[in-house]
């Protein structure tokens with residue numbers, strides 16, 4: 001039986017689709033740690049009770065996913081800087097008995113690009129498609145890497161404007177119609193909209209309008225090669241898929257709960273790709 005002090009979880013609603021158990025169990029095995037990582041389905045009405053009962057149930061911490069990230073932000077005792085900036089919590093842990101909430105999505109986004117497109121943040125203006133929760137994490141990462149010109153493009157302009165106001169200087173909001181005119185000097189194109197996901201097929205922008213040296217990344221990873229990435233590759237552009245963001249965002253939580261900083265390896269990626277393909 002696993003040590004009750006080494007239990008972690010991912011909580012969401014629904015939760016069956018989550019790949020987090022596969023990632024963390026892979027690392028538990030790789031490090032020969034006898035801990036556990038469970039997927040727990042908790043409805044919105046019960047999330048506060050669940051969070052308040054964590055210590056009593058012997059959890060070291062866990063991950064928080066849709067639809068609880070914003071509510072849990074208000075339920076923790078302390079928050080890290082990324083969570084404060086993003087306004088949502090995806091990772092929980094105890095430090096001296098105090099429940100901390102952090103956000104590792106920005107770290108995951110940046111680490112994925114660091115691996116696959118080093119110097120990505122020096123590639124000129126960035127265009128962020130979408131203005132939801134994931135866009136906030138991406139913009140935080142861009143600001144942290146000192147990207148000076150960040151253009152948010154969203155179907156609902158008011159949501160893009162809210163984010164531009166939230167993140168301040170160097171961040172501007174644009175309607176979808178502006179995508180074409182912004183493209184010729186965009187060095188980094190990031191899709192954070194749900195467009196391109198299985199069941200939501202579509203192209204959020206035309207990569208053929210980007211300059212030759214542009215990098216295109218999509219944080220949607222089902223399918224792994226989204227229509228946007230496929231079109232960018234056809235235009236000869238550098239592309240980075242979104243699976244690495246998911247893998248890298250998991251590492252800091254594992255270290256909090258189990259005491260070892262895990263590594264994102266080709267074997268882990270292959271295991272999750274196989275799981276996605278089998279679904």
Ligand code: NAP
Pocket residue numbers: 105108129130131132133134135154155156159192193194195197219220221242243245246247249
């Ligand atoms: P969200 O808060 O619901 O935001 C969704 C965004 O997509 C909004 O900007 C929305 O525009 C836009 N959108 C949705 N359908 C659209 C359509 N048909 N046409 C144009 N725009 C559309 O979602 P989220 O949490 O930001 O997540 C977005 C995507 O990122 C999801 O696919 C999620 O799986 C993925 N994600 C990946 C990772 C990773 O680790 N790789 C992490 C987090 C999220 P409006 O504002 O106009 O509604």
